[in-house]
Amino acid sequence: MGKKLIIAEKPSLSNTIQKALYYEKWEKYNGYSESENYICTNCFGHLFQLYDLDNYFNREKTKWNLAEIPFIPNVYKYKVKNDNGVRKQLKIIEKLSKRSDVDTIINAGDADAEGTKLVNLVINYCINKNKLNKDVKRLWFTDQSEPSIRNDIKNLRPNSEFDNYDNEATARARIDWIIGINYSRALSLIASSDKYKVTLPQGRVLGSIVKYIYDRYKEQQNFIAEKYFNIGLVFNNEEKTSVILKDSIFKEDEQIKALSTLNELNKSNTFISKVEKVQKNKYPLNLFSLTSLQNTLNKTHKLRNKAVLSAAQKLYEKGFITYPRSSSEYLASNSKEKVKAVIEVYRKNYSNIEFRDTKHIFDDEKVDSHEAIIPTTKIPEELTGDEKVVYEAIKNRFLSNFCSGECVVEFTTVTISNSSNDLIAKIKGHKIVKTGFLVFENILEDKYIPDFKEGDRIDGRYVINECMTQPPKNVSPTELNNFLESPLSKENETIDEKYKKLLEGLEIGTVATRANIIENAIDYLYIKEKNGVYTITKKGIYFIETAEKLGLLMDVEHNVQIGKYLKAVFNNKITLEQCLDVVEKFVTNSVAKAKTIKIDGFIQEKEVIGKCPVCGKEILESTKAYYCEGLKTKSCTFSIQKMDKFMVNKGKQVTKTIAKSLLNKGIAKVTGLKKIDGSSTYDAFIKLVKNGTFYNISFADKEEIPITDFGNCPRCGRTILENTKSFYCTGYQDQNEKCSYTLWKSNKYLSEKGIVLTKANYKTLIAGKKVLIKDIQRKDGKGTYNAHLSLEDTGRYVNYKMDFERAGGENATKYV
Template structure:
């Protein structure tokens, strides 16, 4: 038997595999031992050619060169992020290492161990097949990187050729986004932008997401507030207990006409009432479902300040690579039925020292374990490995995932709901007064996150009891506009393509929409889309709320390819990709649709009127004067590396370096504000300096010329 070569998606994952196989020997770019070689990519090592790589004429954008659809798509070493013209040296080096390992005579089997999803499939396949091999290629399909799972996975591998549909879907997505992005971004920029600068970004997932925010902004702008009125009354029972009731006719408690309620108020003077009806119901409250990625992002961005969906994904990814949670890029809110005994063990490990341990009972429930609700990956749950040390960010995400699992096995929360109908005795009113009370009977799963339920307790009354009306008042209210989108609500729309996204609880319809692939983007890319919308300047965030910028609005209102803003259109494309994975649609048919759509769109833009959506005005940098130079009196301005005298050409040496070592030792960098204050007053109060022992302190600082040379040094003074 020859050696087995395993290719992982990232160095950290290859280390997990090497640990599971007990390989200690690390070489340059791989681990080797016990019959295995484990190497790694850094995500995508290859990328698609740029347009100019196919044809030199494409190196400058000209209208007549578009639409541009290459006869076949080719790959190259990914570009250096700092210089797009050059290949990334690290990626090039790692590809050479992988190639030499694949060619080794003693290697007879290759295993792709990249993430089990569309992207993971093409990361592995693009490397293995572009380098070329005639050796057997297998696929390791895992949901977590714990040693037990790695060993189990190696016993249950599939031939990589069986995953051809997943590869087809991945490639179709990649080629489609390249075709639409390259063509429409170029043509839109040439047509609608004046001045040099960033291109006008056009993307298949970007634009419908922008439109969702635009539509909500418009709804809020066009909202016309309406007044409505309510009538509240206070009643007293015979044993002196008071309770409130709201006047209701049919099901309506909000009245548009003030006069309706004023007439009723007149009739209420000196009247008494009777208990017309009383209902007491026990109700159950189930815990929210397990997390999929969108729900986790929604939960964390809503609960904690300063989080974005993109950050939640990064932190979850790091917990996954550290083996503490299962695969995060999932759209499922249930677990596969095969995970029953494993989940029982995980639950036992996680709840060993909880004060309410005796209330936790493991059950095999359809709400938690249901194959029909799992699409390729189960919901996100912790693994059996308990983390010893986590960063604050990791702690917040891990705790949310852990608590969500524990909640499923706590008692169902129960409350009692009371509804009392109070009817006026001697006057004939269309409606009556309704009072609602709620008392929590069983706290159950709410204990896990200390969810507080408010009790509203009503007095004990029976039907036909007489009560006194002791007070009534009419209150006026104004209808409220819809709320701005937040990342949480936006993710919800993207996940379900706008179908039924108001409910907090996952409804069957929502789950089916997700399972049938009808969504915008995938769990893995949605956060990236929201981040990109901010980066390209189409939307902006204030606190948790998202708004369209002026540029974003202009684009929605002017860009003529309306299909690209349509949730249904993008949903259908996403559904086609999902159907390719399921062998219900072919890659060739899908790409044909994309190529035709692109060509027609380019033509349409060319024929449109010339309008400017974005004008880039190049601004010349103005150097703000921070103060007078203490040596020669010229202006002190900010440079790239420091704050210095503008008279430096004539030899003035005054400068405060941004990398000043004295300040750096106390974990501080000089700022503009600091320099201004120093130049004006000769002294500056610097807050939050860190001592050698790690304690924080404040001090007054002076910056004075040394006696023995022409340089300056800091001197510290403490307040007496």
């Protein structure tokens, strides 16, 4: 019996597999490890990529040419990536596959279509080039925890069973290539003129993302605000409207009618006509799909889609959670034993959980290739940053669904009537009777209302409120995510209807790729993300309107149709060739027609970022850099790369705000820089440093850091200033009346609790006031609590102090 060659998708997975198979005596070699029964090697992600257009013409990279499109290859070809490390590793894998003692090759790519295709390209390259006769198996991961890998390695399946995954990935990659190559060139070349050149990247999913945000912009532009009036009731002990009367809306030309109604109401008696109380069981939210996880953490922690996916992927690779790129919020029925094992592990710390077999959790009809995201039996000892936030969310949602206690809420509806007409007002509140799953995920808090009784008279007065109708709000990440996942959703659509469409492929893009494409739309300057919402740019408006004029916009209808074709390929209802044939003909006809249309070229008003420190000319922005306008004439080569290595190594890139500060002030403050070990983040000032003919970014020297006033010192009344590590009194320099007041920013307790203080918070604290901190995670993970943070000055040290309320109403203080 020969050896098995395992080809993992990446080095980290190769290491995990070796740890899982600890009973094998592994010996490390250059690019692989070997034991008595296995050889374990790895790719570095994609080793192959599709040909560029220039490759098909057997030439170096050249300028785009409208005469060369539409272009559809007769045969789609792949090439090895132009990277020395990639080429070296491919040779190692090829050499291992040719060994006579290897009789089986195992595809150990990620458990998805892309992971299957990625490793298959390498396997097929080795087999076809060397005419090998090897058995090929698939190691399909339920998750990447070591116990699961040991179990999965015993249940290898023929690689051919996963041909549908390979076919879907192949179809998706080729369709994206066809649309990207042809539409991007057509749009860019037709829109450019001799004077103005513009690059307008277009993609299958990209167009739909930008169009959704563009449509919201048009709704806002066409919106006309209208004045209207309503009538509100103000309780005697309040200043503002306490409650709005139902059906009390009056148009602008009905003001006299509104005033007449108001006079009637103020002459009448107001009383409680009905008090309804009902207790209902409340149930936990569904387990997480990637989309619902992103939506939740965007709302609670302002995490962007890409950050959530990145953290979830890392947790998956470490074996802490199941496969994250899932579009389902349900588990398959054959996962019940796996879930029981996870519950047993968590029961050591949580006695109030038990296995529950319900359709709310297990439903085969709502699971395609991947299930909801849940924790595994491997519990992390310590996590930090985004990984901690993401893991806690997944864990708490899982525990919520398997909580043994019921959650009961009492809902109260109070109806307020009057003696003059039928207008009523309703006040609603609720009270948690039994906590149940809320100990794990506190998604509901008591909403207090006074203890009204039927017949009670209400003391108050009626008022008229003048209002204006509001335009549609900007697009939020949650809105965009939900649109991409269910572009054809209807109002009041049931869960069953939603999943039926999802399983038919009626979505735009995949849950695995949407986050990166949204980021691409930002990088291409089509859209902007600020304050948690997306808005369109001038370039984005031109992109959409031009693509529509030319018939080159991949809108919802086209995307949904392609999604259906891809799902049909996956389900073996149509062949890969049939799918591609439809798209190839569509793209060919669209581009040919677009070439006959004349449009106005794009005139981009370049925003001036600052002055060039070398020649004094204006600094402008491109998709990749901030550059001197002298670059066009080669009279100056100054530029600041957005993905500057110094910044990227610390988890950041050079934003427009940072670039402006560097150019105009010579220094910029950057927050959230990551430490080398990734354990935490820090803030620092950076500057531009001349290095020969180039400028590099580096940390600013201490004496270059600007001083900011943070009020008066609580001890001596002099000024409080800020540096990178603390807030300090200017009196520290006074040798006669020295003041050593120092408030350190770094605090272990606050960091562990994920508490991040703003400058406004620090200013409030130094002024002797309290800051309310909400939703602090409890140590046992069972819910959250609120606390007031303040400072206590011992005369020697300035300490943080937390005041919070214990169960039973007892106040407590913790010095941190």
